[in-house]
Amino acid sequence: MYLLEQGGFYMWPLLICSVVMVAIIIERFSVFTAYLKKPLSAYEAPELVVEALRRHLIMLSTIITIAPMLGLLGTISGLMKCFQLLGTKTTLYNPQEISLGISEALLTTGVGLVITVIGQIFYSYFSARLERYVSHYNRWLKEGADE
Secondary structure (H helix, E strand, O other): OHHHHHHOOOHHHHHHHHHHHHHHHHHHHHHHHHHOOOOHHHOOOHHHHHHHHHOOHHHHHHHHHHHHHHHHHHHHHHHHHHHHHHHOOOOOOOHHHHHHHHHHHHHHHHHHHHHHHHHHHHHHHHHHHHHHHHHHHHHHHHHHHHO
C-alpha cells in the first residue's frame, strides 16, 4: 500500500496492468501446456488450436506497450508537483515535499519498466513456442505434399 501512495495516481493503472499481465501469463502457461502435448497434426481443427494459443497475446503486447507510458506519465506528474512547489512565491522550500514528487516520478517509471521487462520476456517465450509449434506443423504438411 505504501508504494501505491508514494507513486501517486498512475500507480493504480500500473497495478491493474501487472495483475492482468500475471493472469494472462498463468492462463497462457496452462493453455500451452494442454495443447502442446500433442503435435498440431493430431488435432482435427488445427486452426482453432493455433487461434487458442494466440489468444490474449495481443493483450500482453498491449500491456508491454502501455506500462512504460504510464510510468512516464507518473514521472511527468511527479516532476510537475516538484516544479509547482518551486514555482510558488515562497522563498523557503521544503526539501521533503520536493523529494516526494521526485520519488513519485522515479517509482512510477521503475514500476512501468519492470512490468514491461517481465511482460516482454513471457511474450517472447510464448511467441517463440507458438512459432516453433506451427513451423513443425508446416514442415509436416510440406512433407505430406511432397510424397
